[in-house]
Structures are given as C-alpha cells and as structure tokens.
Amino acid sequence: MENDKGMQDGKSFLRQSIETVAYFIIIFVVVLLVQRFLIQPVEVNGSSMEPTLHNNNHVLLEKISYSLSEPKRFDVIVFQPYEDDNELYYIKRVIGLPGETVQIMDSVILINGERLDENYGLENLIKSAGIAGEKIVLGEGEYFVLGDNRNNSKDSRDPSVGVVKQDSILGRAWCTIWPFRDFGIVKHK
Numbered sequence: 727m728e729n730d731k732g733m734q735d736g737k738s739f740l741r742q743s744i745e746t747v748a749y750f751i752i753i754f755v756v757v758l759l760v761q762r763f764l765i766q767p768v769e770v771n772g773s774s775m776e777p778t779l780h781n782n783n784h785v786l787l788e789k790i791s792y793s794l795s796e797p798k799r800f801d802v803i804v805f806q807p808y809e810d811d812n813e814l815y816y817i818k819r820v821i822g823l824p825g826e827t828v829q830i831m832d833s834v835i836l837i838n839g840e841r842l843d844e845n846y847g848l849e850n851l852i853k854s855a856g857i858a859g860e861k862i863v864l865g866e867g868e869y870f871v872l873g874d875n876r877n878n879s880k881d882s883r884d885p886s887v888g889v890v891k892q893d894s895i896l897g898r899a900w901c902t903i904w905p906f907r908d909f910g911i912v913k914h915k
Contacts, residue, residue, distance in 0.1 A: 856883030
C-alpha cells in the first residue's frame with residue numbers, strides 16, 4: 727500500500743514539474759511575441775529630442791499603428807538609420823510625408839513651399855539646413871524627420887541619415903516609463 731502511495735506522489739511531483747516547466751515556456755514565448763510584434767522598450771541616447779524626451783529616458787515603442795496606417799506628421803518614430811546596423815536606432819519627429827517637398831530656408835521649414843506651423847523645436851533653428859537647404863522631394867514610403875532639439879540633432883538634414891524609408895521604421899514612441907518623474911504619454915500632435 728505504501729509503495730502505491732509513493733508511486734502516486736512521484737507521478738504527481740513529475741506531473742507538477744512538467745506543468746510548471748510548460749507554464750514558464752508559454753510565458754517566455756508570449757513575452758517574446760509581445761516584444762517582437764506589439765511593444766518594445768527602447769532607451770533614449772542623447773539630447774536630440776529635448777524637451778519631449780531626455781537622455782536615458784526609457785520609452786515603450788508600439789509596433790501596431792504602422793501595420794494599420796502610415797506615419798503622420800509630428801509622430802515621434804523609432805527607426806534604424808543604417809541598413810547594416812540592426813542595433814542602432816534613432817528617435818525623431820516626422821516632419822515631411824511621402825509626396826511632399828521639404829526645404830529649410832533661413833531657419834524656416836517649408837512643406838510644398840509653405841511655412842510649417844509647428845512648435846516642437848526646442849529653439850529657433852540655427853544649425854545648417856544640411857541637405858534640406860535644397861528642395862527634397864519625398865518619394866513613396868519616404869519621410870523627412872527632425873529632432874525636437876533642432877540644433878543638436880543628427881536627422882534627415884544629415885546626408886548620412888537622409889530621408890527615412892518606411893521599412894526602416896520600427897514603430898511609434900508611445901510612453902515614457904523611466905525615470906518615473908518623466909512617466910507619461912509621448913506628445914505627438
């Protein structure tokens with residue numbers, strides 16, 4: 727009789743162990759899927775998005791929006807600026823949309839020849855217009871992006887970054903989660 731009870735306890739322990747391992751495998755797979763397809767944490771490096779985002783802020787990037795619609799003007803996006811570097815990403819604000827002409831003249835951003843009415847720049851643009859000193863015509867799936875700290879940002883004005891292709895956009899900055907004093911939804915419009 728005692729052997730039967732011992733065998734049942736052994737089977738019960740084995741069954742519980744298998745269920746526990748299966749539970750953790752399922753949790754692990756769900757977390758990987760969420761990070762791969764829905765939400766991913768990213769860290770801000772540098773001051774190019776001040777005052778909206780600060781150096782060392784941790785931001786949740788949501789990946790769903792751009793599978794359902796295209797980026798809109800003033801969205802804060804996360805993208806990979808260089809095809810050969812999957813580890814590097816930039817966080818910038820969308821200024822120019824596909825089919826538009828972008829130019830910066832005398833510190834004024836022009837979209838299709840009209841002054842862009844926006845208030846995201848930290849200060850007046852005094853840094854070089856870079857490649858946007860000449861008219862840039864954005865093709866299909868191309869975006870012109872700027873950092874909010876216009877005078878301290880490596881963005882679409884820099885020829886090494888240039889226009890951002892839609893397939894290099896990882897998603898939309900959704901909310902700041904760290905440090906807690908900066909916790910909140912990222913301002914897009």
